[in-house]
Amino acid sequence: MRQYPPSAWAIFSILIAALVHFGLGFAIEFSVDEAHYALYAQHLAFSYFDHPPLVGWIQWPLISLTSNEGIIRLVPELLWVLSCYGVFLVSKELHRLIQGRNAGYLTSALPSANTCALMSVLCIIAAPLPHVLAIGLLPDSILIPLSLGIMLMSIRWIRKDTYAASDWLVLGILLGLAGLSKYTACFTALALFIVFLLHPRKTWIRQGGFWLALLIALILISPVLYWNMTHDWISFRYQIAHGGGSSWAWRRVAAFLGLQVLCFGPLIIIGAFLFCKDCLYTSRRSMIALLSFFVIPFVIFAALSGGGGLPHWTSPAWFCLAPFSGIGLAKAWSIRHRFWIKFLLILQITLCLMGFVYVLSGGINTAAIKSNPIADLYGWKLAGQKAAELVRANQVQGIAVQNWTLGSRIAWYAHPLPVFILDQRQDQFDLWFGELPLGSSVLLVNWTGMPFNQPTLDKPIDGPSGEKFAFGECKPIEHIAIERFGQNLSSFEFSLCSHWQKTGLR
Incomplete structure (x- = not known):
């Protein structure tokens, strides 16, 4: 490694990982969320039921040209590379801040800024x-580089105690784009406010640039506000209910924390601990303010996890923690504490490689198909094409499924046929395709990974106002099995269902 500078190793590591991602992007079909957000790009709007619009807008140029998954996945790949570059820049800027605030023995013992930045990038790659x-x-995927950009601007504010007009302009654009990417961008904005608030001098509040940045951010997120205003604020109401989850339980919090360690690895945690142990008292107020980019979202999501949550929600927080971890690990490396760093780095990269192989193989062959999470990544293209063929052959109104997670892939691969969700819960599909009209006939698709009873008169579906809904008749007409490397992953059943009707009250 001594033959090349740390920046060269950082570039090399990022490129190797990017090549692996690129290959995997062409090898597997869309996941449920990917298909859902790709549908955003096919139905451009000011905003959507469950998220702001940027995740759809950013894909639109490619999706308007192709439906190839690998090419469309160049978007998240470029965002990941940009995020790694952001981690590299933030780490160097943080190193410069520490060096500038303390010229004592601690900072003189720190490795170079590029070495710290390399360690920060390796925390993400591993x-x-x-x-x-x-x-x-x-x-x-979009919020991560934007959060790093806002964090970078925060460090520059702490270092310079002033902004040029161009800095305020950039900050306003970053805040606005973050708001267009995900509602949890408010946590990043709160961390930025804490940086301003804890600064000894409150000069920012008297600067016209600060208010200009807020105005720019507000203008950029105005499509989201307008769309919600014209749709009874359904997106905000959904997110509040979704964030609260179900009944709260400590075991869910414990499971969430354990899953976070598994998903992001102990290396970044140990690096953050070493940083806090050795460097936190250097410009303590500034460091605490900057650590809020991790602490605020992580603590909030950990608290909410008692009612339910997903592990990737904290991803922007972990990326913002990586620069601190890289400095802590680089300092430990410089004083010959290298065994555990090497061990954890090799272990985590090995686990990542095993995960890639596991995905490509189609998972573990078990009798219980539902227990294989990788089965969810295969077969939907074939099922969508078969569904489109059967709809046209039988001249029915469209395709029906009983949960939106089934509808996303079918709607993408059977485009432009309408897909109706029968669970009677309001979602984005209601805005795109409406409710299934009474008396309609459709092709019902059932998947063994998430099976449902056919909603016939003897097994109706409960409606939101106490009524029940069912088809007069459902007749299976086709069945396809999905296999990979000789193992059965799942199967799809296609039924012709007619006369959708109300059957009375519960």
Whole structure:
């Protein structure tokens, strides 16, 4: 490694990981969320039921040209590379801040800024879950580089105590784009406010640039506000209910924390601990303010996890923690504490590689198909094409499924046929395709990974106002099995269902 500078190793590491992502992007079909957000790009709007619009807008140029998954996945891949570059820049800027505030023995013992930045990037490359975001586009994939950009601007504010007009302009654009990417961008904005608030001098509040930045951010997120205003604020109401989850339980919090360690690895945690132990008392107020980019979202999501949550929600927070971890690990490396760093780095990268092989293989062959999570990534293209063929052959009104997670892939691969969700819960599909009209006939698709009873008169579906809905008759007409490397992953059943009707009250 001494033959090349740390920056060269950082570039080399990022490129190797990017090539792996690129290959995987062409090898697997869209996941449920990827297909859902790709549908955003096919139905451009000011906003959507469950998320702001940027995740759809950013894909639109490619999706208007192609439906190839690998090419479309260049978007999250570029965002991941940009995020790694952001981690590199933030780490160097943080190193410069520490050096500038303390010229004592601690900072003189720190390795070079590029070495710290390399360690920060390796913390991300060795973490399993960020690779998922590099292949499949989620709102978090966009929020991560934007959060790092806002954090970078925060460090520059602390160092310079002033902004040029161009700095305020950039900050306003970053805040606005973050708001267009995901509602949890408010946590990043709160961390930025804490940086301003804890600064000894409150000069920012008297600067016209600060208010200009707020105005720019507000203008950029105005499409979301307008769309919600014209749709009874359904997106905000959904997110509040979704964030609260179900009944709260400590065991869910414990499971969430354990899953976070598994998804992001112990290396980044140990690095953050070493930083806090050795460097936190250097410009303590500034460091605490900057650490809020991790602490605020992580603590909030950990608290909410008692009612339910997803592990990738904290991804922007972990990326913002990586620069601190890289400095802590680089300092430990410089004083010959290298065994455990090497061990954890090799272990985590090995686990990532095993995960890639596991996905490509189709998972573990078990009798219980539902227990294989990788089965969810295969077969939907074939099922969508078969569904489109059967709809046209039988001249029915469209395709029906009983949960939106089944509808996303079918709607993408059977485009432009309408897909109706029968669970009677309001979602984005109601805005795109409406409710299934009474008396309609459709092709019902059932998947063994998430099976449902056919909603016939003897097994109706409950409606939101106490009524029940069912088809007069459902007749299976086709069945396809999905196999990979000789193992059965799942199967799809296609039924012709007629006369959708109300059957009375519960």
